Structures are given as C-alpha cells and as structure tokens.
Amino acid sequence: MPAVPLPDPVVARPRPARSDEHLTILYRGPLASCDYDCPYCPFAKRRDSVEQLRADRASLERFTAWVSGAPSVSVLFTPWGEGLVRSWYRRALVELSHLPNVRRVAIQTNLSYRTSWTSDADPAKLALWATYHPGQVPYERFLGKARDLAERGIRYSVGVVGQPEHLADALRLRADLPEHVYLWVNAAEGRSYTDAEAAEWTAIDPLFGYSRDPHPSRGRACRTGESVVSVDGDGTVRRCHFVPDVLGNLYDGTFRAALGPRPCPLDVCDCHIGYVHLEPLGLYDVFAGGILERIPKLA
Numbered sequence: 001m002p003a004v005p006l007p008d009p010v011v012a013r014p015r016p017a018r019s020d021e022h023l024t025i026l027y028r029g030p031l032a033s034c035d036y037d038c039p040y041c042p043f044a045k046r047r048d049s050v051e052q053l054r055a056d057r058a059s060l061e062r063f064t065a066w067v068s069g070a071p072s073v074s075v076l077f078t079p080w081g082e083g084l085v086r087s088w089y090r091r092a093l094v095e096l097s098h099l100p101n102v103r104r105v106a107i108q109t110n111l112s113y114r115t116s117w118t119s120d121a122d123p124a125k126l127a128l129w130a131t132y133h134p135g136q137v138p139y140e141r142f143l144g145k146a147r148d149l150a151e152r153g154i155r156y157s158v159g160v161v162g163q164p165e166h167l168a169d170a171l172r173l174r175a176d177l178p179e180h181v182y183l184w185v186n187a188a189e190g191r192s193y194t195d196a197e198a199a200e201w202t203a204i205d206p207l208f209g210y211s212r213d214p215h216p217s218r219g220r221a222c223r224t225g226e227s228v229v230s231v232d233g234d235g236t237v238r239r240c241h242f243v244p245d246v247l248g249n250l251y252d253g254t255f256r257a258a259l260g261p262r263p264c265p266l267d268v269c270d271c272h273i274g275y276v277h278l279e280p281l282g283l284y285d286v287f288a289g290g291i292l293e294r295i296p297k298l299a
C-alpha cells in the first residue's frame with residue numbers, strides 16, 4: 001500500500017480565538033514508574049517512592065475534581081510511566097467517563113493490568129491507546145487482553161514501535177486482532193526508513209506515512225494553546241508537551257486568558273500526540289471521532 005500523501009504546508013494565519021469551545025487536555029502528572037523495561041523507552045522512567053506516588057495520586061484527584069466542574073472537555077492521560085497499574089488512574093477514568101461534560105477520556109497504556117475494571121466505565125466515552133511491547137509480555141497474553149476489550153465494547157487502538165525486530169509480531173498481531181481494531185505503527189525514534197521498509201510497515205498501518213518522518217511545524221497553525229492544552233500535576237498549563245512556555249495555571253483559571261491561535265515555535269513535531277493537532281496535516285478529519293485514542297474514521 002502506498003505511503004499516505006501529505007498535504008502542502010499551510011502557514012498559520014490569524015483568526016478569532018476559539019477559547020470558549022470544547023477544550024482537550026493532555027494530562028501528565030508526576031508518575032514516572034512503569035512495570036515494563038523497554039530498551040527503547042523514550043520516557044524518564046524511575047522507581048517512584050511512596051511519597052511520589054502519594055503526590056501523583058493527590059495531583060490526579062485534584063485534576064479530576066477540576067474536570068467535574070469544567071465546561072465541555074476531553075482528556076488524554078499521557079503518563080511518563082504506566083498509569084493503569086495504579087488504582088487512582090482506573091478510578092479517574094471510570095469517574096470521568098460518567099460526567100456529562102466529558103466527551104472522551106482516554107489513556108496511553110501498555111495494557112499490562114487486567115481489563116475487568118473497564119466494565120464500570122461508560123463505554124461511549126472511555127478509550128484506550130494501547131501499545132504492544134514484544135519482549136515485555138507474552139504475545140498471547142497481550143492479544144487476550146485486546147480481544148477481551150473488544151468483547152467488552154471498549155474503544156481502543158493498538159500500536160507497536162517500528163523496530164525491525166517487531167515486524168513479525170506486528171504482522172501476526174494485525175492478523176489476529178479483530179478487523180475493526182486499528183493497529184498503528186510508530187516510527188522508531190531517530191530511525192530513517194527506506195521506501196522498501198516503509199512499505200512493509202505501511203502494509204500493516206496504512207497511516208504509517210504520517211509517522212515515518214518528523215513534520216516541519218515552525219510557523220504552522222496548531223490547535224494546541226487554543227483548543228488543546230497540556231497540564232502537569234501542579235496545574236501548570238502549556239500548549240503541548242513539547243513547548244516549555246507556560247500559558248498559566250488550570251486551578252486559578254489564569255490559562256484561559258492565554259488561549260488563542262498561535263503558530264508552532266519549534267522546527268519539527270514528531271510525536272502523534274502533538275502533530276495530530278497540527279492543522280495543515282488535516283488529521284482531525286482522518287481521526288474524526290477518535291483523535292485522542294488514535295482511532296481513524298475508517299477503522
């Protein structure tokens with residue numbers, strides 16, 4: 001299957017702020033521990049102390065309390081480590097899924113924890129962004145969890161990192177997953193793919209072309225900082241996880257005055273949770289209805 005054609009770049013143009021509209025929040029608290037140890041892990045993993053876990057829990061509970069009184073929001077939890085092995089993340093997902101002002105609540109996860117907790121959530125709003133890490137979990141165990149989620153009617157995508165040694169597992173997973181489940185492939189960090197290699201991954205994920213190379217982003221319109229923000233455990237609001245400039249704080253409301261259209265200040269954006277909001281790419285159409293959990297419209 002050919003690589004996905006990308007549209008020509010469009011430079012950002014000023015237009016009215018849309019800060020009164022639906023707000024999408026990418027939340028990343030202090031949690032940084034994970035039950036896996038992937039050799040290619042891009043995150044700053046550590047062993048969380050009891051105090052750090054307590055602080056993470058308190059931060060998350062403060063955030064969910066804020067969401068319960070907020071206008072219309074969607075939330076994606078993007079922890080540095082694995083959240084679902086912690087009861088407070090499972091509880092937050094369940095609680096938020098039942099709130100009328102929450103349109104979607106999703107989390108990035110390695111799916112190591114059992115899936116039965118999802119039965120307490122509203123399946124119309126809960127979604128999982130699951131990643132399969134060969135070498136960390138037996139294939140059949142991961143596949144069983146994925147199939148179980150499908151039987152429970154939970155929305156989810158599954159992905160793998162496009163390392164050469166993962167290709168056989170990815171092909172097998174594509175063949176074994178329910179047909180409606182989207183299997184995405186992330187380009188491995190710093191790896192350059194030949195056309196032949198890219199074609200192999202594109203046969204598994206028709207949208208691999210979006211991940212293959214970093215997207216030039218400087219000066220281009222990006223929804224982050226306007227209708228999408230990143231929030232940390234202290235409530236510090238930034239436009240995205242990659243631009244360090246602070247817009248304000250969630251809990252004192254100071255971020256709201258800073259919301260508005262602004263072009264990307266960085267040269268490139270190479271992570272899906274960022275470039276999905278880069279307007280010239282048109283990915284809100286490709287992933288309509290599943291932007292946070294990475295489920296394309298066609299899936």
Ligand code: SF4
Nearest residue numbers: 034036037038041110
């Ligand atoms: S599951 Fe994710 S956070 Fe955990 S070690 Fe692997 S890549 Fe890192």
Ligand code: SF4
Nearest residue numbers: 217222240264269274
């Ligand atoms: S394009 Fe990426 S790096 Fe730039 S502002 Fe948007 S999300 Fe952030």
